[in-house]
Amino acid sequence: MKRTQKTSSRSADDATEKGRPQMADLARLAGVSVATVSRALNGSALISKDTRERIEELARSLNYSINIGAKNLRLKQNRTIAVVIPYDRVSRQHISDPFFLAMVGSLADAITERGFDMLLSRVDAESLDSAADLYNSGKAIGIILIGQWRHHDQLNQMAAKRMPIVVWGTQIPQQLYCTVGGDNMAGGAMATRHLLERGYRRIVFIGDPQLAEVTYRHQGYVEALAAYGLQPDPQLLVCVPFDANEARAGINRLCEQGVSFDAVFACSDVMASAASQVLHLHGRTVPDAVGVVGYDDIEWASHCNPPLTTVRQPIGAAGAELVDALLCVIDGVVVVPRVLPVELVVRSSTRPDPG
């Protein structure tokens, strides 16, 4: 059967032809077998130094690089990690939030550093199965999912099918998958406590407590208030997804309704910054009339005007942690969810310590 005309017609000078050279070419040119070439290129001890060097030299001169696909197939291995960013149709959360983008950057670094390739894909969160496909089809050996949103159950199902998956998010009781995330409760508490310490009392909370991570931030908020003998006022809850416009609208509504407040704690810097802007338009100065605290500490938080007091999430470390966790999961090691420390960064969107 000679369907393989192309191959069978490969002549001696073939390597210089259009197609990239392959082992067979090197073998022919070096006058050895393909096996020898394979071994030489893989640094097998079986090959004489002489032969190896000759082959290596040849490979270099032909600009040969091994066909990873074939190698992977043969070895049933794979060095690709899929990073998935679900976008939520409902909340219309898009990939554009700088926090997520920064996370992608951090992951790119961490994955590259460990000698893996990173496959980035966006998937409709309503059909996370298509993320599963990345694994099932052998495109990747594991999946890192950024944000757990409302998809706890789907994630549990995937994990139940022994899919190697790690999620940036928060630990939820009875979860089967591994999460890595910031300490949301502590973050919510330290932001709120800071505002209280600076003399603010009526603190607006911006965020959707239905989202797992926000749940805990809100809990921290409530606890910090309680420590000051305060009750959370439902009027002060602006329940919106991570979105600048929604946050803007929310604060705007509050102002127009004449709800009294003297501080804002937003669950992302993007929303905090948006809030800050709206307040400005209403003639309420930050930090004097209203104190503002954000979340994430994305780069621009320090470039804002005024620079944002915020809860820093360790984005740089997060990438590394996620990848390490995933590699453990792949190795079958049980990994307990990891909670990364967060840190309050005090800038100028809250007024100086009165004490």
Added chain:
Amino acid sequence: MKRTQKTSSRSADDATEKGRPQMADLARLAGVSVATVSRALNGSALISKDTRERIEELARSLNYSINIGAKNLRLKQNRTIAVVIPYDRVSRQHISDPFFLAMVGSLADAITERGFDMLLSRVDAESLDSAADLYNSGKAIGIILIGQWRHHDQLNQMAAKRMPIVVWGTQIPQQLYCTVGGDNMAGGAMATRHLLERGYRRIVFIGDPQLAEVTYRHQGYVEALAAYGLQPDPQLLVCVPFDANEARAGINRLCEQGVSFDAVFACSDVMASAASQVLHLHGRTVPDAVGVVGYDDIEWASHCNPPLTTVRQPIGAAGAELVDALLCVIDGVVVVPRVLPVELVVRSSTRPDPG
């Protein structure tokens, strides 16, 4: 030779075992040959509707998904596009600039939309060959490079080797590779003209004209000045790479040296925002004392305080254009460099029209 114990031991209920099912499993379970399964799953007209449906059903119930690697090897095809972000050791430009990150997001969308996978990697710009490897090893069918930096020659060499590559950047005489980029000359000119129209006269330029894109923006700047009968003052050139801190330091120096200026045109919003901040510290108000114009129109430009007047680059469209261009190059179609229109977005960092 029974090295393949695992395989040969695959029993009838094998598909439920740990390993993911493959065509052989479906074939056995359906009582047909692998060839039939393959054809059925690929919708071949040769297969009777009956058989096809039976096999499709089986595949679904077993949660089968085809091994892409094997398919690609056999078909010598591939649906992966590599996106490369070089980082420049010299300028220390990192992946963190929101503009690049936004571009990654845009590319992810465009690539996904066309049914391809996106491989994201960071490479040391000094050794762009490692980017070439992505293609040579068959990991990807083509490369999209974000930013041409100082690597014109290397890129030309890669293109000369018939590597499918498209670069986000600017057209340079005698380039062998295809570029897609904003209209930098027009952008530089419209930013400068705007400042002049608003009554500013001594305009600082922040950016490194050695970088191809900046070269043209600076040229536009010079031309716009000339149209007003002005000469560019070398004192007003802050020659720094795309970096907030460098920009900050640059403006700071100018202030301390007492160089007189009443406006700033920065080659990125990040730098513009940084400049704005430093000016604030020096007690110079934006836009009254100093007008500021940025570049890119990243999301936060509108959330800044004051919101930034800037030159919008069509980030959303850019992703699609880059991918389309690459697919053309891959098809062997000659693609002329594409220049995307840019647009001035007037906000509050420049004072109102006096006219």
Added chain:
DNA sequence: ATGAAAGCGCTAACAT
């Protein structure tokens, strides 16, 4: 309409 068998580019067990 279906099956047998070859082969995509590579590795490794088994020769020698």
Added chain:
DNA sequence: ATGTTAGCGCTTTCAT
């Protein structure tokens, strides 16, 4: 130290 050969999971020609 090197060659021979089978096979990774799939598609397709050729035969039936």
